[in-house]
Amino acid sequence: MTVKIQIPTPLRPHAGNLASVEVRANTVGEALGELCKLHPAMDQRLFENGQLRRFVNIFINDEDMRYLENLATPVKDGDEVAIIPAVAGG
């Protein structure tokens, strides 16, 4: 499946200053893995000890992946995966 990963402004310097990257993958986890292969600097920003960092949220077509199947959430052609730093509070 071909999906588009949206890169938030603070992470663009680590992804060649791109606002989005297209990858081929079957799950969200795979898509992020592909992103990190293309842009290795992203790996340390997103993951720590193999886990997604606490303050990084991932959305698939505007749905928080924690309400789906987390990194195992399947993706289909044309899906948009957005990386959103959890920097806003209440």
Added chain:
Amino acid sequence: MSSSFVKGMKCRLCGKLYPVSPVNFCQDDFGPLEIDYDYEGLKGVLTKEKLEARTFNMWRYQELLPLEGEPTVGLHVGGTPLIRADRLAKEIGVKTLWIKNDAVNSPTLSFKDRVVAVALSKAREFGLQTVGCASTGNLANSVAANAAAAGMQCYIFIPSDLEKAKVMGTTVYGAHVIKVRGTYDEVNRLCTQVAFKFGWGFVNINLRPFYAEGSKSMGFEIAEQLGWRTPQHVVSPMAGGALVGKISKAFQEFYKIGLLKQEPTTKFYGAQATGCNPISGAVKNGWESHRPIRKPNTICKSLAIGDPADGYFAAKLIRESGGWAEDVTDDEIREGMLLLAKTEGVFAETAGGVTVATARKLVEQGRIPKNEEVVLLITGNGLKTQDSLTTQLGEPVTIGTSLSEFEATMENTREPVLA
């Protein structure tokens, strides 16, 4: 007096240091940044005598708030009453109960004026002309009012189903208000993107580390009002989860700079609505990370944050302090609001009902001992959430103008009659 006791900013996860700037997250791990102070330098400089001589409002504690110079926004915020609540104490079953009453805070009747006063004063220091926020109500009111008084432009984003009084209490100040058809969490996510794109000073996003410090003033005041000591138990409502941590930080800071004789051992209790209980759920289940609530469902809209930014830190603090957390149903919330009003004459918004009802529950469960001292944080005014009580309060009796009609209404009472 100038405040140059700010050392810089520090990541709450990895400890990395940053210079002061309108950024709220660490470049390495997106951890939230916190303000770091020169506590050693403040020892002996900030004394009880010096503090007691100043006007009683939040700026009394200026050196422990993150501005470089004098505050320019929210000069009359804070200094709210700490009410000894013996009648409510009796109802709940504790020996001593205090109400920290921010329902009468100035200018917008909620504790948010404290955080906004700091955020907007800091925005001025950064040279930002436009500020904004995402809000469940009280923050919207406060940013709109304080921005108007400061002559700043502001953009306020709210969920479209907020209580009428809270919407009007925002638009009246001339703010640009945007109602978003979504949950608060969705509004916040939109605001993160707006903040990155437009570079405005979003008080709860890029100004968050400064904003959050304002809540400490509630804790400083409580400690001073109790006679320079800390209470055994504090019950705090939790929305984003930051308040409880800032009260604790306030107590710790007073101790660090030598204002308290004894190290604080206060136990903290979190209060939420059952219809939106990510943090109390984490505490009760022993989870390190909270599970976000997709669609909060409670009359307590002010606490309806399904994915609280400080959830992890709040749960951790509560556990480590030896406290607990609970959540209450909508009916229990209404009962809590009425109980507070009827015993102590304080009309709090739904979050106040949550706090009172939760305190009651925790005492019933034996989590809060009956013979000790408890402080309840009342964070907002009941006039702002009137919609929540319309079915609880009956209509008053209506009579004509004759004395006999009034007497008829008193027929079944035992009130003494003079003539």
